[in-house]
Amino acid sequence: MTLKEHAETFLALHQPGNPVILPTVWDAWSAKLVQEAGFSAITVGSHPLANSLGRADNEGMSFTEVTARIKEITAAVDIPVSVDIESGYAQKPATLIEGLLEAGAVGLNIEDTVHSEGKRLRAPQEHADLVGELRQAADAAGVHVVVNARTDVFMRPDTGTPAERLDSALERMKLAAAAGADVLYPVGRHEPEVLRRLTSELPLPVNSIGIPAQDGRAYFAELEVARVSFGPFLQNALTEYANGLFGIWR
Numbered sequence: 001m002t003l004k005e006h007a008e009t010f011l012a013l014h015q016p017g018n019p020v021i022l023p024t025v026w027d028a029w030s031a032k033l034v035q036e037a038g039f040s041a042i043t044v045g046s047h048p049l050a051n052s053l054g055r056a057d058n059e060g061m062s063f064t065e066v067t068a069r070i071k072e073i074t075a076a077v078d079i080p081v082s083v084d085i086e087s088g089y090a091q092k093p094a095t096l097i098e099g100l101l102e103a104g105a106v107g108l109n110i111e112d113t114v115h116s117e118g119k120r121l122r123a124p125q126e127h128a129d130l131v132g133e134l135r136q137a138a139d140a141a142g143v144h145v146v147v148n149a150r151t152d153v154f155m156r157p158d159t160g161t162p163a164e165r166l167d168s169a170l171e172r173m174k175l176a177a178a179a180g181a182d183v184l185y186p187v188g189r190h191e192p193e194v195l196r197r198l199t200s201e202l203p204l205p206v207n208s209i210g211i212p213a214q215d216g217r218a219y220f221a222e223l224e225v226a227r228v229s230f231g232p233f234l235q236n237a238l239t240e241y242a243n244g245l246f247g248i249w250r
Contacts, residue, residue: 001078007106007144010041010080014146014183014205014226021210021217024230026052027069028076041080043107044073048235049084059115063089063096067103074104082107082146090116093133097141107146109185110134112172113156121156124168128175135180146183148207148227149176154188166194170201177204183227192223199224212237 001009013020022041025031026048034042047057049069055061066085074081083105088096100108112127114120122130131149138145151172153165160168173184185207186198199206205226211233220228 003101003104003106004143006080007146010082010106011144011146011182013040013080016199016205016224016226017221019208019217019220019225019228022082022227022229023212023234024048024232025073026235028072030234031073031077031081035077035079039079041082041107042073042077043082043109043229044070044084044105045229045231045235046084046086047232051232051235058113058119059086059089063091063099067099070100070103070105080107081105082109082148084109087111087114087116087122088130093130094137094140097134097137097145100145101141101143105145106143107148108134109148109150111150111152111187113152121152121159124172124175127151127172128179131176131181132179144182147181148183148185149173149179149181150185150187150207151176152187154186154190166197169198173198173202173204177202183207195223195225199226209233 020041021039022043023034023039024045025034025042031042050057050060070083083100085096085108088110112122114122131147134147151169153159153168159165169186173186177184181204183205184202195208207227207229208220208225209231210228212230
């Protein structure tokens with residue numbers, strides 16, 4: 001497929017109540033593992049990617065280093081690849097889109113914590129404006145890069161009470177939707193009633209995070225989630241399994 005076809009295929013997989021499962025990968029080996037298991041697309045997580053190179057999460061890598069690894073991943077698989085680009089590595093939106101497309105990726109996560117500026121949280125409209133600029137850059141490139149707009153408010157106790165954080169997440173996600181996002185990612189582990197409110201009140205498909213050995217597709221389908229990714233939890237689970245294997249050799 002061309003990049004344009006990959007992007008269109010990837011976008012079509014996001015169906016509320018029939019979620020696309022995106023096991024989060026970090027290198028060519030893990031990407032091939034996921035494709036050979038029968039999954040239809042993958043996402044590259046910033047945390048496991050950084051771990052695989054001995055770097056820190058939260059933009060401990062440069063965007064050039066990220067795209068170099070993405071090229072290795074896209075060369076190893078023939079399914080759509082999305083990339084967690086954290087808060088954008090202090091790069092211009094056009095540079096981000098150009099780098100991702102050159103690396104063969106057709107989707108991105110963009111979060112509202114600005115790691116290069118003391119981990120401040122972007123204002124709601126500020127983050128929406130960035131989403132809009134990414135959409136414009138993708139449109140100019142002729143590929144509908146799937147923009148997954150993420151908010152970190154649930155991970156930030158400094159943003160208020162749980163109820164206030166939920167209201168803030170809804171506000172931020174609705175602004176991102178209006179700006180041109182395709183998917184909305186209120187990151188965190190949510191109680192069913194919170195997740196149901198998010199999927200019922202937000203105007204676009206919702207991404208939720210799953211734990212491989214704990215959750216299941218049916219749970220998220222019943223809550224009308226459209227996309228499930230694993231964050232660092234697949235790499236964590238494989239680490240735990242490996243430590244179990246190592247036990248008899250110590």
